[in-house]
Amino acid sequence: MTDEDHAEEFEFGEPAEASEADRVIELVAMDDFTYTPATIEVAVGEVVTFRATNEGVIAHDFTLGDSHVQDEHEAEMAEMAGEMMHDEPNAFGLEPGETKEVTWRFTEPRELQIGCHVPGHHAAGMKAEITLT
Ligand SMILES: [Cu+2]
Structure with a gap:
């Protein structure tokens, strides 16, 4: 991947400023391969800040996207063999105890x-489903 790839366009919305957020959703990552909440409803057009905290003692990460994006990140992380994910507009790694935020405008x-x-x-079921209404 080159630096130019970081200016990538997303088909499912776009990054937004935290100050534009309509609401904040607190998301907790746990060592039993769950996120809480496991289901999230968002209205098309809404801007949401996800504040994700790793309450476990092992590393987790956060990737927001459709199934295509999830498959890509799964393959990337498998290649990286345990290295931490790089922060991207829609994704970041979460060390134990760490909290990070991403703000997203949902357009589709x-x-x-x-x-x-x-x-x-992910194979163990570590995901939260987002339903756009
Ligand atoms: Cu995990």
Whole structure:
């Protein structure tokens, strides 16, 4: 991946400023391969800040996207063999105890997910389903 790829366009919305957020959703990542809440409803057009905290003792991460984006990150993380995910507009790594935020403007009515792609976690069911209404 080159630096130019970081200016990537997303098909499911776009990053926004935290000051533009309509609301904040607190998301907790746990070592039993769950996020809480596990289901999230968002209205098309809404700007949401996700504040994600890793309450476990192992690393987790956060990737917001459709199933295509989830598959890509799963493959990337498998190649990186345990290295931490780089921060991206829609994704970041979460060390134990760490809290990070991303603010997103949802523009498309499609099924999305927040997934953890530390090897093995997504396969174990570590995801939260986002329903756009
Ligand atoms: Cu995880």
